[in-house]
Amino acid sequence: MNDRKETHILHSVDKEFKCLQTLRSKMAELVFSQLCHSLESLKKFDPNLAEQVIQREREVNQFEVRTDSEILTILARHCPVAGDLRFVMATSKSINDLERIGDEAAKIANFVMFLHTDGDHDPATYPLDDVYAVGDLAITTLRHVLQAVAENDVEKAKAIRHEQKTLNNQFKASVHRLMNGPKQNNDYQVSSSVQVVLILKALERVGDHAQNLAESVIFLVTGEDVRHRYPDYKHA
């Protein structure tokens, strides 16, 4: 499925692979929009949009269930090998990462709902500036990696490592600023800071999943497993 023009002699294999590819693309589109909408709902304090994200999370999960079912069928019926096997493996891992990104988007939406229902405090008092900046980085990274996935582009996939590191550094710097900012002298301030750290962590995880997606692209196209490389690690 490496953008090769040749078809399988058994055409039903092509149909099943195409179906799998389509499911992954649709799921990727949905997950991207979930992340964008969750951050938009936070910026605008829009509970309706947040509620929509929470509702559509079920749709994301259903994509995972359906895709897993398609993968099981393909493995059982066609025993794929070589590039076909790598495609199935990479898709299976990608779906898992997409579902987790969907979870992170839902976390952000749930936070918006919490702000909405917390009538005692003004949402504008939450220290959210860093969240918006990290959120923009997460969206950009996710957009780029989904392009790499859609185009099986190894170079774009390799570039994600840098974006993920930038996102990670931004996350650490944001947490550092929160911890070292003005002294938090009441329960509300401590609670709001913890909430913000959790949202930042959710966005940092999006970067990790984007990196996983990028590694799947590299594995699919080249057959090389670039995960968890430790130059000083000696295999038993």
Place this chain on the structure above:
Amino acid sequence: MPAKNKHVITTEKLNLFYGDFQALRDIDLAVSSHRITAVIGPSGCGKSTLLRVFNRINDIVEGVRITGKVFHGSDDIYGPDADVDSIRKRIGMVFQRPNPFPLSVYENVVFGLRIHGRVDKSVLDGIVEESLKSVLLWEELKDRLNRSALNLSLEQKQRLCIARSVAVKPDIILLDEPCSTLDPMATLKIEELMVELKTKYTIIIVTHNMQQAARVSDDTGFMLLGDLVEFGKTSQIFTSPKEKMTEDYITGRFG
């Protein structure tokens, strides 16, 4: 017997012609000891021809001409001093259709030994037991050794043919589509037998069944139109083949 993990069969620029037709082209291959090596490829690609080169069965085909070198260990199989009987004793062969002789089970197993001059009854008895045990037939047939081998099931017949090959204590067993006439369960049992036998012998199998090659072999060669397109570890060939032709063939895009 060549040491373990050394190359037991090596070919250098091997070419084979049936008259004007070239069936093998510049084959360079090194088969490792005590491993199962599978040769796959479409019909007519030369894989059975290659297998038959190793114990010189092609010699009996009229008009065959071979160039290049084929070594068993350091012995030149096609050298001027090569002893064909000795080669076929050290490199046994099992064919597609189980072909026991119309003799008893016992006489089938000792057939090769008798040809090679072994007639001592107590020695032969020991070898029959050992050979049938090695193919997991002893318990089934120990009380029926004098009955006709033709009454056995297809799977038992194929095991008996392997036992007949094993009885002369070869280094290498060549299997030419050994499961093509067997049902799936019998096929799996023969595959399990191959895995057990590789601890004692080197096995080279020609198969159309790519899943069989993936299941049992350690190394795989893909042939096309007389060329050895790619040779490598089975795990590599079936996950990340280097050659596009291999990829297209094993994923069913060929043709």
